[in-house]
Amino acid sequence: MRRRKLRMLALLLLAALLLSGCHGAREQTAFALPETFDDGEQIELVFWAKNDTNKAQTEIYQKAIRDFEALYPNVHVSIRLYTDYGKIYNDVITNIATDTTPNICITYPDHIATYLSGENTVLPLEDLSKDPRFGMGGSELRFDGPRLDEVVPQFLNECRLGGALYALPYMRSTEACYVNKTFVEKLGYELPEVLTWDFVWEVSEAAMKKDASGNFALNGQKVMIPFIDKSTDNMMIQMLKQKNAGYSTDTGDILIFNDTTKDILRTLSVHAATGAFSTFKISSYPANFLNAGQCIFAIDSTAGATWMGCDAPLLDISADQIVRFETAVLPVPQADPEHPSMISQGPSVCVFQKENPQEVLAAWLFAQYLLTNEVQVAYAETEGYVPVTRKAQESGEYQDYLARRGEDNREHYAVKIDASRLLMENTEYTFVTPVFNGSTSLRDAAGQMIENVVKSTRRKEKVDDAYLEKLFADVRALYRLDQTGGRPAGVSGADLGPLPTTAVLLLSGIGAAWVLMGLALLIERWKKKKR
Amino acid sequence: MKKVLALLLAVVMIFALAACGQSAAPAPTPAATEAPSEEPAAEAPAEEAPAEEAEPAEAPEVEVMSYADYVAADLDTEVTVETYVQDKQGWWNDQATFYTQNEDGAFFLYNMPCSQEEYDALVPGTKIRVTGYKSEWSGEVEIIDISSFEVIEGDTFVAGPVTLDSIYGTDQLADFMNQRFSLSDVTIVAKTDESTGEELAFFYDWDNSGAEKQDADLYFDGSVNGETFTFVVEYYLRGEDSDVYQTVKNLKVGDVIDLEGFLYWYNGPQPHITAVTVK
Structure with a gap:
């Protein structure tokens, strides 16, 4: 019951977000980089990581630990594996209060923004990464790690919160539209290099025609949902970005409740009404429908490519349900194909502050080790991920892997390698949303609005202005978006905007009272002097 | 002069205090949220009426569907059914999932809002009236977005397992979706850990691996x-x-085993097993 747990974890995450403000944040002293790494001190590191539905990823982590421990024999790394980032986040939040955070953690910048509510909780990496001895590519490293300038700049910048570096990117992906090209052509259309929303809607509606027996003409089946999106929060975020519409400011002001959002929701309602569009939460995994010939456009992460297509190495439906078709891997649909825009996502790695500087240094070294070519290339090949360093991307081993596209349907599965290439070729068009304490709630709210509109449409409710206004109010309240914003993560003293009128009146009144009292005093003195 | 100044100061201070006081003015009434009520709708207080005209508030007439009506109802329509709790799982954050059944068929209640106290009270056999939306996820037909449930005192019913030996794997199986069932003489087939090639009798979680995990x-x-x-x-x-x-x-x-469970569906039958006997 995969969905059940996913949903429960989403709730867990929401609760953790709401509770995070209640925790007394423990303070750590700032880290002072030791002169040397002490080989004589036994150091125990705790590493929290997530493996996807892929055991090979677990083995890569374990091998990385073994190799690192061979280089630093006095360091022992214990790994704790999670199957969900939300659970890691929840546990970190809980452990900040008791000062039992791990030393190193695979996480998302959104989550780090909340971890930073504790003073000196997360190790700032800006200066450390540039240290000539223990920094990235430093002289004292016992491995061939990347220099800071070898990390893809876009990915590195995603780890800057309030202008300061608090994490290193670990893996990156984006979203792709996995297309049943055979069906598109069967409907009489030619697949463009870059999909537009207009094209996707037109083809999707064309696919809804039924034959005399009530089956869909395109696939001869009772089920056809031409367009399914796995992540409705990403969907809304990308659509708003493509239309240059408001989402949030860098300082956390919420802008999502605007007219463009309403237009997007109205459009989605139109296509939900015909059955041409649905979501993962409402129907199921896009891959299952795509592979069964019941979907044409399936949007999912490039890191989920091994589930996509009729030859996919991972399948969630029985073999007799699979339909043969050609899979095309394209960027997500665009509002303006001349200026494409797509989300960048993927895990990062952060280091937590501890009392013992040698322990923190060892953790920092391990975090860097995760960016070596050995780890980066091996991990990226498990899914449609992309290494985060140019050093790994341009390595002979990775280039050889890419060149062997389609040699087999496992390690060199064509759809998986196409998905990786998609991000590498479009890195300049990727973006991330601003990170602040509350940005995770805003992301959830963005997706929730789509889910609600699609559900309501299917239930024959009228999605009009009144509905959308109420939806805005409901979502704002549910995710407490009226309580977020005003300060980006890691930054103090951000501009809080103009004072309320009442405050201006109060301060003016107090000021005027003091002026009058001073005036009275002067008049009194003048009178005495005159006497 | 002093009197004038004192008066001026007093006026200014009153003015300032009045400014403070403005924040206490009533705020605009926020729009109601869609969050489902934790209390059964039937227990909601009736609208107030003048005291002399007060009469016992009548609960709105609710049309309870038979199982056949429920099966015939379109997806995404509101349904009200009376059913009996058979089992439950995963109470968290004031909601839980229930396996329920009456004499005619079963209803899977996904994430029904309920307090911990209500969850504890909903023991097997308890009769409830539930209103929510009929939905389907990966082939599993269920009731979601439940707006109300009400415990109906008196009647109890715990379903015995229906034996599905002869029809397991046929199209007829879907007619028994979500029901408590039993199967005999099931032979355990090897699952292959793709990363190690090892043949195993079971996997932890759905990652196609035999690696042991907690809470899996x-x-x-x-x-x-x-x-x-x-x-x-x-x-x-x-x-x-x-x-x-x-x-x-x-x-x-x-x-070779005999097993019992609930006939959950995920792209075909994928039952939730509650008992296994090795022969």
Whole structure:
């Protein structure tokens, strides 16, 4: 019951977000980089990581630990594996209060923004990464790690919160539209290099025609949902970005409740009404429908490519349900194909502050080790991920892997390698949303609005202005978006905007009272002097 | 002069205090949220009426569907059914999932809002009236977005398992979706850990690996009527300490078992197993 747990974890995450403000944040002293790494001190590191539905990823982590421990024999790394980032986040939040955070953690910048509510909780990496001895590519490293300038700049910048570096990117992906090209052509259309929303809607509606027996003409089946999106929060975020519409400011002001959002929701309602569009939460995994010939456009992460297509190495439906078709891997649909825009996502790695500087240094070294070519290339090949360093991307081993596209349907599965290439070729068009304490709630709210509109449409409710206004109010309240914003993560003293009128009146009144009292005093003195 | 100044100061201070006081003015009434009420709708207070005209408030007439009506109802329509709790799992954040059934068929209630106290009281056999939306997710027909439930005192019913030996794997099986059922003589089929090539009797979770994990569901394959099907021990339904969880952890390829559970659906039958007996 995969969905059940996913949903429960989403709730867990929401609760953790709401509770995070209640925790007394423990303070750590700032880290002072030791002169040397002490080989004589036994150091125990705790590493929290997530493996996807892929055991090979677990083995890569374990091998990385073994190799690192061979280089630093006095360091022992214990790994704790999670199957969900939300659970890691929840546990970190809980452990900040008791000062039992791990030393190193695979996480998302959104989550780090909340971890930073504790003073000196997360190790700032800006200066450390540039240290000539223990920094990235430093002289004292016992491995061939990347220099800071070898990390893809876009990915590195995603780890800057309030202008300061608090994490290193670990893996990156984006979203792709996995297309049943055979069906598109069967409907009489030619697949463009870059999909537009207009094209996707037109083809999707064309696919809804039924034959005399009530089956869909395109696939001869009772089920056809031409367009399914796995992540409705990403969907809304990308659509708003493509239309240059408001989402949030860098300082956390919420802008999502605007007219463009309403237009997007109205459009989605139109296509939900015909059955041409649905979501993962409402129907199921896009891959299952795509592979069964019941979907044409399936949007999912490039890191989920091994589930996509009729030859996919991972399948969630029985073999007799699979339909043969050609899979095309394209960027997500665009509002303006001349200026494409797509989300960048993927895990990062952060280091937590501890009392013992040698322990923190060892953790920092391990975090860097995760960016070596050995780890980066091996991990990226498990899914449609992309290494985060140019050093790994341009390595002979990775280039050889890419060149062997389609040699087999496992390690060199064509759809998986196409998905990786998609991000590498479009890195300049990727973006991330601003990170602040509350940005995770805003992301959830963005997706929730789509889910609600699609559900309501299917239930024959009228999605009009009144509905959308109420939806805005409901979502704002549910995710407490009226309580977020005003300060980006890691930054103090951000501009809080103009004072309320009442405050201006109060301060003016107090000021005027003091002026009058001073005036009275002067008049009194003048009178005495005159006497 | 002093009097004038004192008066001026007093006026200014009153003015300032008045400014402070403005924040106490009533704020605009926020729009109501869609969050479902935790209380059954039938228990909601009736609208106030003048005291002299007060009469017992009548609960709105609710049309309870038969199981046949429920089956016939379109997806995404509101349904009200009367059913009996058979089992439950995963109470958290004021909601939980219930396996329910009446004499005619079963209803899977996904994430029904309920307090911990209500959850504890909803023991097997308890009769409830539920209103929500009929929905389908990966082939599983269920009731979601439940707006109200009400315990109906008196009647109780615990379904015995329906034996599905002869129809498992046929189209007829879907008619028994979500019901408590039993199967006999199921032979455990090997699952292959793709990363190690090892043949195993069960996997932890759905990552196609035999790597042991905490808080994990157990997936095992069994041969029935010449076909192989997947069965699941849901961690939230039967945890690590339960007999069934421990029994499945000790299964070996080729074991022949009898099993009981609820006929959950995920792209075909993928039952939640509550009891296993190794023959």
